[in-house]
Amino acid sequence: MSKRKKRKARAPIRAQRSEKIRGSETPECYPGGYRTLRNPYRSVDFDSTELQNTAIQDLICDHSLEPGWYRFSINNKPAEMPTSCVEMNRCGTQAPVWLSLKDVPLPRPGEARQLSACATWQFFHGSAKDCCLFRIPVTVRNCGHFLIYYLQPTQGCMGYCAKAVIPPLSSRPVVTAELVGSSVHLRCSYGGVQSSWPVGYEVIWGRVSSNKMKVEVRRDRTSQLYSRVEMDGLHFRLGETFSCSVSTYLLNSSSVQSSSRESVGFFAGIKFVPDVLQIREDGKEHMLSVHSTVPIFCYGSELNRPCRLTLQLGVHDPDSLVATAPNVALSSCQLELVSQPCLDGACAHGFVTVTAVTDFSRDGNRPSLLTARPTGVGPRLWRGYTPTALKISVQDVPTSSCYSLTDPHVLTFDGRRFENQRTGTFVLYKAIGRVFEVHSRQWDCGSRHYPVSCTCGLAAREGNEVVTFDMCNGQLQETRPKLSIKSLVPASINRVKIHENHQGKKLTNSQESKQSLCVWTRRTFTLPTRFHLSKPQRCPHSGFISFPALQCFRTP
Numbered sequence: 001m002s003k004r005k006k007r008k009a010r011a012p013i014r015a016q017r018s019e020k021i022r023g024s025e026t027p028e029c030y031p032g033g034y035r036t037l038r039n040p041y042r043s044v045d046f047d048s049t050e051l052q053n054t055a056i057q058d059l060i061c062d063h064s065l066e067p068g069w070y071r072f073s074i075n076n077k078p079a080e081m082p083t084s085c086v087e088m089n090r091c092g093t094q095a096p097v098w099l100s101l102k103d104v105p106l107p108r109p110g111e112a113r114q115l116s117a118c119a120t121w122q123f124f125h126g127s128a129k130d131c132c133l134f135r136i137p138v139t140v141r142n143c144g145h146f147l148i149y150y151l152q153p154t155q156g157c158m159g160y161c162a163k164a165v166i167p168p169l170s171s172r173p174v175v176t177a178e179l180v181g182s183s184v185h186l187r188c189s190y191g192g193v194q195s196s197w198p199v200g201y202e203v204i205w206g207r208v209s210s211n212k213m214k215v216e217v218r219r220d221r222t223s224q225l226y227s228r229v230e231m232d233g234l235h236f237r238l239g240e241t242f243s244c245s246v247s248t249y250l251l252n253s254s255s256v257q258s259s260s261r262e263s264v265g266f267f268a269g270i271k272f273v274p275d276v277l278q279i280r281e282d283g284k285e286h287m288l289s290v291h292s293t294v295p296i297f298c299y300g301s302e303l304n305r306p307c308r309l310t311l312q313l314g315v316h317d318p319d320s321l322v323a324t325a326p327n328v329a330l331s332s333c334q335l336e337l338v339s340q341p342c343l344d345g346a347c348a349h350g351f352v353t354v355t356a357v358t359d360f361s362r363d364g365n366r367p368s369l370l371t372a373r374p375t376g377v378g379p380r381l382w383r384g385y386t387p388t389a390l391k392i393s394v395q396d397v398p399t400s401s402c403y404s405l406t407d408p409h410v411l412t413f414d415g416r417r418f419e420n421q422r423t424g425t426f427v428l429y430k431a432i433g434r435v436f437e438v439h440s441r442q443w444d445c446g447s448r449h450y451p452v453s454c455t456c457g458l459a460a461r462e463g464n465e466v467v468t469f470d471m472c473n474g475q476l477q478e479t480r481p482k483l484s485i486k487s488l489v490p491a492s493i494n495r496v497k498i499h500e501n502h503q504g505k506k507l508t509n510s511q512e513s514k515q516s517l518c519v520w521t522r523r524t525f526t527l528p529t530r531f532h533l534s535k536p537q538r539c540p541h542s543g544f545i546s547f548p549a550l551q552c553f554r555t556p
Contacts, residue, residue, distance in 0.1 A: 048092050058092070241267045246263075
């Protein structure tokens, strides 16, 4: 061989680096630019022990191998050097040589990389095996569809190993949920690979643990293009995220395996959309979608069995140690998730309206947690499952207040103060844009020496409904308050809610207009009051929240 040819075949010496060269400058990738090592004994699955006992002359010894570019083939099928330690007496030799990558990847298409090959050796039976007793420099070039290697002669009777090339999946596997009979299953689906070897698929199911670590749950081997596992409530539970990792392997040699491809994580359970909600105390309604990522099977023995899941909704303040009035109102306390064909990750869904409660107190921005718990009459898989609560941030909005208290002192919305010592019926507030007004009635509550007038009754009208709170009948300090609701239109639906707390000393009247009237009764003859104004908002169907627009102020 001429010096020119030797220079042409010499491998580039660039340790742990890659160089990208155009196809016209890489003749070694084309026919004639490399030689092929075809001996089937080079397979990592071939046991050399029999050769040593019966045909030692057939052992592979690459100490006389000419330096140059080589490609591997086993039984006329493409092969590559293994990248993990090979046991002794494999590959048709005593000291098999494999490619050591450590933390360095193989070169990308069009690139070459200088690496090292290792020879496995064991000095005597029973001693420790050394996977890399000898090192040999090897240059690897990626020619796009195959790899070639610039190999050197070995130090003694060693042999370069080869393993069959198993193509990996061309795309990521996908995890979906489906019903099999009355059980919920997770299905890992993937596309097949084209290979000249008979191949199977290894599927590893993983679960994301609480500390964000991935834990292997199950390992399957199959020749089908999917793997299926049952949501048994033990290893595969609701409220957790699962994924599957798929690799191909030779059916007649399980040690020959491709690199794996992993699916996107699949959350099994109840999801809120959006998963974070920020709202303001402005009365606006926000539509929230609640859906199940797994199908809901029909349960029960009756003919028309329900195919739905009932969720009990609730709101609470995570920062409060005692029970407080929620600062978020819902359109319903229960939600039905109706089963449907799974589409875009939703197998059953429902909607609920969320509104921030205008509480007329400057309490800053407050968080709330929306919980959704399956009722105990649903499918068995859902019992005991508690979905992760949705965090709702409520931004505080300043409001205006006006007061009428004691004998009586009046503070208007714009901060002006005055006193009204007369007796009779007076208009405290009257809306311009709609039918809403509040009247107060004052009577004489003083003595011969100190004439004083006090509020003894209130009347609030919203549309055609009138609520009165009257203590004006009877004798001073003896009369008891009388609460009444009257509709000005016959056979109309009463939309007024009355809430009582503080041992009966506070009454809140909630009306459909999203306004409410609060009255404190400090003595039997005085009714100090306070009311606020806000934008309209819908009262929840459940009725566990009163929406304020008129509230009270208790005197010392």
